Amino acid sequence: MGKGVNHRDVDRRHFLRGAGLATMATMATRFSGASTEAVERFLATRFAELSPKEVEALLEDLERDFSRRFGKEISVEATPAMDDVVFGYGLDISRCIGCRRCVYACVKENNQSRNPQIHWIRVLEMEKEKGIDLAESNAYYDPEQVPEEKSFYLPVACQQCRNSPCTRVCPVKATWQEKDGIVVIDYDWCIGCRCCMSACPYGARHFNWAEPELPVDAVNAKTHILGNRPRMKGVVEKCTFCIQRVRNGRYPACSEICPVGARKFGNLLDEESEIRYLMREKRVFVLKEELATKPKFYYFYAT
Amino acid sequence: MLILFGGIGLVTILSIVKGGADIERHEGGGLKAFSPEDFPEIEWNDPSIDEPGAAGLDGTTEAFKVAPPPFSEDIFPCSECHADMEPDVERRVLEDMHDDIVLDHGPKERWCFDCHNADNRDRLRLANGTLIGFDESYRLCGQCHGTIFRDWRQGIHGRRVGYWNGAKSYLLCANCHNPHAPKFKPIKPLPPPVRPEFLGNQ
Numbered sequence: 001m002g003k004g005v006n007h008r009d010v011d012r013r014h015f016l017r018g019a020g021l022a023t024m025a026t027m028a029t030r031f032s033g034a035s036t037e038a039v040e041r042f043l044a045t046r047f048a049e050l051s052p053k054e055v056e057a058l059l060e061d062l063e064r065d066f067s068r069r070f071g072k073e074i075s076v077e078a079t080p081a082m083d084d085v086v087f088g089y090g091l092d093i094s095r096c097i098g099c100r101r102c103v104y105a106c107v108k109e110n111n112q113s114r115n116p117q118i119h120w121i122r123v124l125e126m127e128k129e130k131g132i133d134l135a136e137s138n139a140y141y142d143p144e145q146v147p148e149e150k151s152f153y154l155p156v157a158c159q160q161c162r163n164s165p166c167t168r169v170c171p172v173k174a175t176w177q178e179k180d181g182i183v184v185i186d187y188d189w190c191i192g193c194r195c196c197m198s199a200c201p202y203g204a205r206h207f208n209w210a211e212p213e214l215p216v217d218a219v220n221a222k223t224h225i226l227g228n229r230p231r232m233k234g235v236v237e238k239c240t241f242c243i244q245r246v247r248n249g250r251y252p253a254c255s256e257i258c259p260v261g262a263r264k265f266g267n268l269l270d271e272e273s274e275i276r277y278l279m280r281e282k283r284v285f286v287l288k289e290e291l292a293t294k295p296k297f298y299y300f301y302a303t
Numbered sequence: 304m305l306i307l308f309g310g311i312g313l314v315t316i317l318s319i320v321k322g323g324a325d326i327e328r329h330e331g332g333g334l335k336a337f338s339p340e341d342f343p344e345i346e347w348n349d350p351s352i353d354e355p356g357a358a359g360l361d362g363t364t365e366a367f368k369v370a371p372p373p374f375s376e377d378i379f380p381c382s383e384c385h386a387d388m389e390p391d392v393e394r395r396v397l398e399d400m401h402d403d404i405v406l407d408h409g410p411k412e413r414w415c416f417d418c419h420n421a422d423n424r425d426r427l428r429l430a431n432g433t434l435i436g437f438d439e440s441y442r443l444c445g446q447c448h449g450t451i452f453r454d455w456r457q458g459i460h461g462r463r464v465g466y467w468n469g470a471k472s473y474l475l476c477a478n479c480h481n482p483h484a485p486k487f488k489p490i491k492p493l494p495p496p497v498r499p500e501f502l503g504n505q
Binding site for chain 2: 218
């Protein structure tokens with residue numbers, strides 16, 4: 001299969017190189033302000049098919065690009081998945097108070113566009129009396145204080161499905177599931193068709209409708225190529241469990257900021273991990289189980 | 304035909320006007336985009352962890368760090384004042400010192416010496432008479448809150464910071480819960496996301 005795909009890519013590359021590299025480069029530079037390196041990247045191959053050497057070159061290229069743009073050193077890593085690790089997330093909805101600290105910590109950590117605003121986490125407010133009812137939920141609640149007596153809160157981000165509809169519908173295979181279960185996007189390969197957004201039953205994917213606005217002093221300089229590196233207009237993005245942190249052993253940013261400790265994270269293959277403990281001992285459910293997407297994001301009640 | 308078009312026009316105008324009314328109704332939130340930078344009072348990233356070596360935390364050691372007890376300034380050691388004082392075990396309203404403490408923890412009969420030790424104020428006292436330090440206060444809390452103590456030790460109750468596969472820091476119960484009034488006070492939520500219809504107006 002790999003051979004066939006490669007063949008097509010070579011054809012595409014040859015075609016583009018031969019037919020109109022010069023024109024395209026000029027046009028792209030003139031109209032989008034992109035550097036020639038960015039154009040080169042566009043003509044390159046999919047991230048998943050790059051050789052280690054090519055990855056190295058691409059990372060350096062990106063680091064140079066970003067460092068120039070932000071006027072400070074930006075690191076872009078491509079830390080691979082660890083062996084024998086599949087990530088899972090637990091969220092205690094008996095504790096969540098709906099304060100949205102996680103939403104903004106995520107924006108800070110993952111370099112989302114400040115304007116137009118992109119949030120990877122959406123906290124839904126629901127009525128205790130009615131129970132979980134996504135259709136009636138409210139993401140725009142804004143009382144003086146939370147939690148409100150009548151309400152409970154359900155933060156929703158990418159559920160990192162094992163059976164992920166988003167990756168299946170991508171016409172260019174720009175999104176896929178990594179070995180450690182994180183669903184990632186190759187921003188350089190994404191064509192912005194937004195099929196994945198309509199396929200996702202959780203509204204977890206977000207589109208850069210305009211050139212993302214990311215202030216220089218707000219940028220998180222520690223980035224991963226498939227995660228929080230600065231994005232461009234016209235690509236889709238989503239939660240990656242903070243791939244730049246968790247592949248280096250750290251907890252995701254949302255779980256460290258949570259003032260009530262409602263967010264849990266760990267290795268699903270490790271029986272001693274926090275996530276496995278809560279799956280064993282607590283009442284656990286997944287969102288829209290009936291769709292058989294098999295999320296790795298588990299909601300639980302600790303009380 | 305004219306009436307038909309007129310009707311459609313009217314409906315369109317009405318829906319636009321109604322859209323205007325929607326803006327009024329949305330005044331609660333979702334009109335304006337906020338950034339994390341708008342909330343400098345919140346520490347978004349614990350800087351001590353960003354430099355793993357500095358905090359004694361990195362992926363290689365299995366060490367667990369427990370945060371120090373959250374004493375008010377200059378309050379510890381308690382013996383500094385209490386050493387020269389005769390213990391008064393009488394239940395009473397405190398007036399000269401500690402009058403800021405409002406006990407709202409379980410039954411009304413709760414009293415200082417249920418947890419604090421009368422003879423040596425620098426220690427806490429378990430129900431069986433064992434004296435423990437303030438840095439081990441979780442043992443005291445765990446006497447009543449057994450299931451939560453169990454979850455806390457497993458990392459299910461409370462916040463952990465650090466490495467999911469290695470060293471991490473815990474918080475003591477008292478770092479989050481005021482031991483004298485442990486129920487969480489409500490807080491102000493950060494602003495809601497911008498409603499899609501206002502995304503372009505920012």
